[in-house]
Amino acid sequence: MNEKNQILDAYDTAFHAAAAGLPGSGTDWATSLRHDAMAGFRASGFPTRRDEAWRYTNLTPLQKRPYLAATSANEITGIERADLPRRDMDGARIVMVNGRFDETLSDLGPLDGSLTFMSLARALDEKPELVEPYLVGETGEDGIRRLNTALMADGSVIILPAGARPELPLEILYLNSAGENAAAHIRNLVVLEAGASLDLIETCRDTSGNGSAFWSNIVSTMVVGEGASLNHHQIQTIGSEALLSAAANVRVAEGGHYSNFVLTAGGLVTRNEIHILLQGRDAQATLDGLCLARAGQSLANVTIVEHQSPAASSKQRYKSILQARASAAFLGKVVVARDAQHSEAHQASDSLLLGEGATANAKPELLIHADDVKCSHGATVGALDKAALFYLNSRGLDPAAAKEVLVTAFAEEILECISLAPWRQIIRAEIAGWMRDGEKVSSQ
Amino acid sequence: MSGNNKAMLVVKGLHARVGDVEILKGIDLEIGAGETHAIMGPNGAGKSTLANVLCGRPGYEITAGEVSLNGKDLLALAPHERAGEGLFLGFQYPVEIPGVSNMNFLRTALNSLKKYRGEEEMDAASFLKMLRAAAADLKMAPEMLKRAVNQDFSGGEKKRNEMLQMAVLDPIMAVLDETDSGLDIDALKIVADGINAFRGPEKAVLLITHYQRLLDYVVPDQVHVMIDGRIVRSGDKELAKELEEKGYAEVA
Numbered sequence: 180m181n182e183k184n185q186i187l188d189a190y191d192t193a194f195h196a197a198a199a200g201l202p203g204s205g206t207d208w209a210t211s212l213r214h215d216a217m218a219g220f221r222a223s224g225f226p227t228r229r230d231e232a233w234r235y236t237n238l239t240p241l242q243k244r245p246y247l248a249a250t251s252a253n254e255i256t257g258i259e260r261a262d263l264p265r266r267d268m269d270g271a272r273i274v275m276v277n278g279r280f281d282e283t284l285s286d287l288g289p290l291d292g293s294l295t296f297m298s299l300a301r302a303l304d305e306k307p308e309l310v311e312p313y314l315v316g317e318t319g320e321d322g323i324r325r326l327n328t329a330l331m332a333d334g335s336v337i338i339l340p341a342g343a344r345p346e347l348p349l350e351i352l353y354l355n356s357a358g359e360n361a362a363a364h365i366r367n368l369v370v371l372e373a374g375a376s377l378d379l380i381e382t383c384r385d386t387s388g389n390g391s392a393f394w395s396n397i398v399s400t401m402v403v404g405e406g407a408s409l410n411h412h413q414i415q416t417i418g419s420e421a422l423l424s425a426a427a428n429v430r431v432a433e434g435g436h437y438s439n440f441v442l443t444a445g446g447l448v449t450r451n452e453i454h455i456l457l458q459g460r461d462a463q464a465t466l467d468g469l470c471l472a473r474a475g476q477s478l479a480n481v482t483i484v485e486h487q488s489p490a491a492s493s494k495q496r497y498k499s500i501l502q503a504r505a506s507a508a509f510l511g512k513v514v515v516a517r518d519a520q521h522s523e524a525h526q527a528s529d530s531l532l533l534g535e536g537a538t539a540n541a542k543p544e545l546l547i548h549a550d551d552v553k554c555s556h557g558a559t560v561g562a563l564d565k566a567a568l569f570y571l572n573s574r575g576l577d578p579a580a581a582k583e584v585l586v587t588a589f590a591e592e593i594l595e596c597i598s599l600a601p602w603r604q605i606i607r608a609e610i611a612g613w614m615r616d617g618e619k620v621s622s623q
Numbered sequence: 624m625s626g627n628n629k630a631m632l633v634v635k636g637l638h639a640r641v642g643d644v645e646i647l648k649g650i651d652l653e654i655g656a657g658e659t660h661a662i663m664g665p666n667g668a669g670k671s672t673l674a675n676v677l678c679g680r681p682g683y684e685i686t687a688g689e690v691s692l693n694g695k696d697l698l699a700l701a702p703h704e705r706a707g708e709g710l711f712l713g714f715q716y717p718v719e720i721p722g723v724s725n726m727n728f729l730r731t732a733l734n735s736l737k738k739y740r741g742e743e744e745m746d747a748a749s750f751l752k753m754l755r756a757a758a759a760d761l762k763m764a765p766e767m768l769k770r771a772v773n774q775d776f777s778g779g780e781k782k783r784n785e786m787l788q789m790a791v792l793d794p795i796m797a798v799l800d801e802t803d804s805g806l807d808i809d810a811l812k813i814v815a816d817g818i819n820a821f822r823g824p825e826k827a828v829l830l831i832t833h834y835q836r837l838l839d840y841v842v843p844d845q846v847h848v849m850i851d852g853r854i855v856r857s858g859d860k861e862l863a864k865e866l867e868e869k870g871y872a873e874v875a
């Protein structure tokens with residue numbers, strides 16, 4: 180109890196010390212939003228494992244010590260252009276270092292003319308009216324999101340006017356270079372007006388190689404207008420001691436389509452949450468995820484899909500591949516409102532256990548209040564097929580190669596649905612790299 | 624005819640068990656270069672067990688005996704190394720591998736074997752050409768190459784696919800476990816032609832079969848009768864005819 184209070188106090192103190200310098204401090208609504216959120220956080224604290232939705236997330240690091248916002252004081256390495264991960268795709272890149280927009284590292288040249296991009300810090304200071312409608316009242320529904328609202332220092336504001344359809348994808352790259360127990364609270368706002376479409380890539384990586392215990396706390400609000408389509412691709416491969424909590428709140432209007440593919444592979448703790456409201460008729464959500472887990476990691480995908488209008492459809496497919504003693508979780512909740520007739524909601528989760536003591540937790544939850552709907556869910560957990568392994572061995576593939584063939588085949592089913600071809604190649608390379616490292620670890 | 628050729632596969636006093644149950648109770652077998660042998664025997668005699676043990680399938684405990692291929696101790700090798708040494712098993716029940724295309728599977732397999740032998744990998748274009756020709760010889764539709772390995776193949780298609788693998792991987796010693804079962808009359812002829820095309824002075828074949836019919840097409844040098852984990856009789860191709868007429872009980 181005492182430890183808990185000390186930690187909450189540390190956040191409170193840091194907040195009050197920093198508040199006057201946080202972006203938007205000259206605007207009343209922004210200031211009171213932050214204070215309300217902080218008061219809410221102070222009252223609720225962090226979620227605990229007693230909360231069903233957080234049961235499979237390792238919260239111990241956050242409960243043991245405060246992670247305070249990265250400042251120039253605790254920044255230990257600078258990041259140079261040469262340190263940036265290689266680009267395998269054309270398009271603009273927004274780079275956030277320790278939670279702040281870094282213009283010199285970013286590559287805004289290829290930004291489509293139809294699209295408005297502004298850093299959140301600048302928007303709060305210079306154009307608060309642009310973001311106000313999306314932020315006011317949004318203090319956050321849990322302690323982690325409240326803290327994000329109180330402390331958000333920067334992020335990306337991306338607005339596409341009606342009908343804008345940039346050809347090239349837009350990437351947001353998050354990098355950390357700060358020392359132990361630093362944190363970044365990032366808030367994004369992505370708005371697609373009617374008929375607009377965008378391929379948005381979010382990459383969270385550890386390039387510093389210092390493997391520090393850094394906490395990235397990213398909250399995004401995404402608005403998909405009538406007939407608009409947002410393809411959201413995420414790679415989460417942070418360092419082995421780092422924490423990542425990512426939460427997207429998505430609203431989809433009539434005939435709009437939100438699709439997401441997430442590769443979750445890094446970190447001590449990675450929790451990826453997507454909360455979707457299908458608000459208009461024929462709104463669609465397609466969620467796919469692949470989770471690669473090693474021993475000691477706590478990785479979770481959490482989805483909540485609310486069908487609020489007739490004929491909305493959602494399709495979710497999550498797969499996880501777990502090394503020995505690893506654990507991974509998928510929590511998927513689908514709510515179909517009473518008048519959301521003719522809705523279709525399908526959910527599947529499949530886990531492949533590669534070693535002893537691995538645990539995959541799948542928790543589907545369907546709350547159906549309409550009577551004329553098509554809903555399904557299924558979860559499978561299994562090991563590699565021994566007969567298939569021997570078949571491959573008997574044809575000359577050594578055990579590692581046979582394993583790689585079967586693991587790739589398991590993942591491939593979910594990669595097929597990725598529309599962006601270069602992205603599929605990037606994910607394939609990630610899987611192959613993970614498999615090779617996995618072999619190294621297990622053969623030690 | 625036998626015994627004159629250089630010994631290729633030599634099995635001596637082979638005993639194997641699954642758990643507490645002894646299944647192979649002392650097998651002796653010698654197949655020379657250029658020879659084709661057949662093993663016949665009632666269900667449960669241990670024929671597939673012998674094939675599996677030769678190829679190193681996990682789950683069997685070898686309690687006594689030796690197995691060598693061209694003088695190399697096979698029992699000391701892992702399954703993929705045995706394949707590298709030129710051993711091939713045509714499975715009685717070929718395994719389905721969802722998500723892996725037949726073509727990629729065969730290419731990966733061939734290149735693995737080449738790597739084991741220190742040979743250069745085959746480039747994609749030459750491989751494809753070779754694969755298409757082999758499939759055409761077996762009258763397999765080209766689309767079968769794109770489908771996932773054995774997935775939703777009919778029983779006969781699976782067996783034909785085993786033959787395709789044999790043709791492409793070009794082993795020196797092929798153990799074919801009931802490759803003739805489940806084939807229609809035309810397919811049996813095609814498969815038999817495939818086996819005959821494979822035969823050669825530096826190759827050897829061990830056919831496991833229940834039917835005399837295959838042996839009309841692929842004439843064996845020797846026929847062995849296996850009952851209850853032992854080879855109880857060996858003879859020439861006439862033995863198969865005798866079995867057909869009289870049944871196992873009388874012949875043994």
Ligand SMILES: Nc1ncnc2c1ncn2[C@@H]1O[C@H](COP(=O)(O)OP(=O)(O)OP(=O)(O)O)[C@@H](O)[C@H]1O
Binds near residue numbers: 664670682
């Ligand atoms: N893994 C196993 N566990 C338990 N028993 C086994 C196992 N494998 C084989 N056996 C038993 O060993 C015996 C021989 O089986 P095997 O498959 O070798 O027979 P077979 O001669 O190939 O028969 P068939 O002609 O029906 O194919 C059978 O009684 C079988 O039940």
Ligand SMILES: [Mg+2]
Binds near residue numbers: 672715
């Ligand atoms: Mg058998």
